[in-house]
Amino acid sequence: MNENIYHEGVGRRKESTARARVFVGGGGDFVVNDKKVDNYFTRIGDAEKVRLPAMLTELSDSIDISVHVKGGGVTGQVDATAHAISRALLKLDPDNRVKLRSAGLLTRDARVKERKKPGLKRARKAPTYTKR
Numbered sequence: 001m002n003e004n005i006y007h008e009g010v011g012r013r014k015e016s017t018a019r020a021r022v023f024v025g026g027g028g029d030f031v032v033n034d035k036k037v038d039n040y041f042t043r044i045g046d047a048e049k050v051r052l053p054a055m056l057t058e059l060s061d062s063i064d065i066s067v068h069v070k071g072g073g074v075t076g077q078v079d080a081t082a083h084a085i086s087r088a089l090l091k092l093d094p095d096n097r098v099k100l101r102s103a104g105l106l107t108r109d110a111r112v113k114e115r116k117k118p119g120l121k122r123a124r125k126a127p128t129y130t131k132r
Helices: 046-056 074-092 094-102
Strands: 006-013 016-024 030-032 063-070
Touching: 006 074, 016 074, 030 046, 046 074, 046 094, 063 074, 074 094
Parallel strands: 030 063
Antiparallel strands: 006 016, 016 063
């Protein structure tokens, strides 16, 4: 990978955090946690969702992307990675904001698991009511 100039972005979703580095003048390499993106995100559609920010900005062949992601599950990591790449591409060229914003890639999805309340089985599930 080209180790000269890069732009960094951090993305989060649920319990996952991703740090993406976009290297200018690359050849289209895409690495997640030292693995190729297709080997790391194996579920159908996940690798495409992660590649979406680079495809929208039409930079997928002229940049290298390196991502370190940790925490949470697969879905959280996919969304955190896409968020991080979008933020890094925004630093690379602020003109990308309209494309990324319209696709919803710059907004942090704030939905997280609701906490369990006392007296309930889960966050909202109550024990079965018995009259007698």
